[in-house]
Amino acid sequence: MSQKEELHLNEQQIIQAVVDVTDLPFSLQDHLNTCPMCLAQKERFSGLLSQLGHKSKVLSPTYRKRVTLTEANGTKSPWLWAWNWQRLLVAGLSCAMVLAVLWWASPFKIPPEWQESKAYYEMWEDYRMMAEIVWLEEHALPQVYFDISGESAPLISEEFIQFLIPHIQNDAFHQFKTKEVQYVV
């Protein structure tokens, strides 16, 4: 008795027996055929599944039409016709979206003329930056120094200073220049 109890089918084996009893090992098949308890358990479970099938049949509606083997206009529901153009529309929109994404992600999307103008722009930027550097080099001192030195005063030109303080060696230099010119001639 105790040996028989040990051999009772477990839940998995009962399910396996419901799926296909021949998949069980022979020893368990033999047990199932001789043990009323296991057999009852299996039958109860099979019965439940049979009842599910039976109830589904009973509770489902009855077929009101009869199949016709000719493709009459009325056999296809209008919604299927609608489906055809809707399918085309959906397919077209999907293609357009895919193309748009591909174009957006493509590294070749910038036309060559755009690339040329971009190069010109970069060159101009470089030139502008160099000009700025040169200006800074030439105007390295703050404005106050220019004010002190008088360079920024518009009235004090070089001509005015020459008028105020004439060059001492001016005549001698002039004479020398004249001589030199005569010598060359």
Next chain:
Amino acid sequence: MVAILKPNRRYNEADTSDKEYQVANLAKAARTGDRESFEKLVTLFQEKIFQMVYYRTFSQMDAEDLTQEIFLKAFRSIQNLKEAHYFKSWLFSIAVNRIRDFKRKKQILAFVGIDNRGQGFEEVERKIYDTPQADNNLFKQEFWECLGLFVKKLSHWEREVFLLRFLDELSIREIAQSINKSESTVKTHLYRAIHKFKGDTNLVRLLQGERR
């Protein structure tokens, strides 16, 4: 005691083989272009195919339209049927594929917002409440609701195999042919589905006669 507990056969095996023989003969004739034979096959299977579609769409209108389409497709391609005695599996494979296409289209249309017709259990529920014998249909509503919740828990193949086995009452071999899978694969899916069924206390209680 043992004799009492022997499984009750739900159908007579001799009758089944007679029917299978009859179906094979009709399919053989239909394959050669015999329209009358095909019409007899339609008579034999139209209710079964309609119910099969209904279990997967829960819509009478869709099930009727699809049943018509499935038979029309079968009629057009009956010459492609290699073995006449596999007619039932072949017809069910057409139905399985047609329903899958239908559901895909419906999902796409629902996604893009074109199809907003009621589908699934909401529609079943509405139809049941619309009928004059609403009280009598409470069990019906509860049953489809429980079944719907249960099949939602199954994976695609578990659901297909479970429905084909216990609602459409196909054999393991017929299911394997219908869904183009090996018998061992079918058994694996079936085992998992039954295991989940056992754990669905709502559906089991309902079938045992206990209301939720």
